[in-house]
Amino acid sequence: MALKLRLKPCERVVINGCVVQNENRRYTLTISNFAQIIRGSDILQEEDAVTPVRRAYFLIQSMLLDPATAAVGSGTVAEMMAQLYTTFTRPDIQDRIAGAMGHVGERDYYKALSALRPVMEYEGTLLSAANPAPPVPLQASPAVRIDRHAGG
Structure with a gap:
């Protein structure tokens, strides 16, 4: 097809x-x-691969783009995926990680990346919940000034 x-x-x-x-x-x-x-x-740009899932995504992406990386990266990506699998406890996320690893084993790297995209989104949600943005200080509203004119 x-x-x-x-x-x-x-x-x-x-x-x-x-x-x-x-x-x-x-x-x-x-x-x-x-x-x-x-x-x-x-x-994914290398400088954006700053979380565990993003690093795994970047390595698989590198394997897709460069056959030399594919030859040496499979052991490393297997270790990374095993760590991710045990880190995340949601069954649907674990299924995505296992699916991605299966696709890597079949050398279908694009499908592996597709399987990891929702995991990246979920990781981002967890990280933003764990590290909420610092509150933005409220700015004092400008003073309201009323001018009273006499005799008018």
Whole structure:
């Protein structure tokens, strides 16, 4: 079954390590056989890989983009995923992590990344609840001044 990618204007996609960028209009690209594909909007920058789930996502993404990383990264990603599995207690999140690891074992890295996206969102929710933003100090409202004019 072919994969149809509907690209937005100027959208990028990486196919087997090759960056393809669309022109200024919508375009549909059909991929007829298996290829390692990731949309530009799904790419996580290294400096944003600051949490355990994001680091695992970034490593799997690196495995998708670079076959050399895929050859050496599978052991590391297996350890990371095992730690994540035992850290999270929600069954649906554990299922996503296990699914992602299964996809990594099949070398279907895009599906692994797709499985991890909800886990990243859940991790973000937990971290924001644990570290709420500091309260914004209230600014004093400007003083209301009433001018009374005599005799008017």
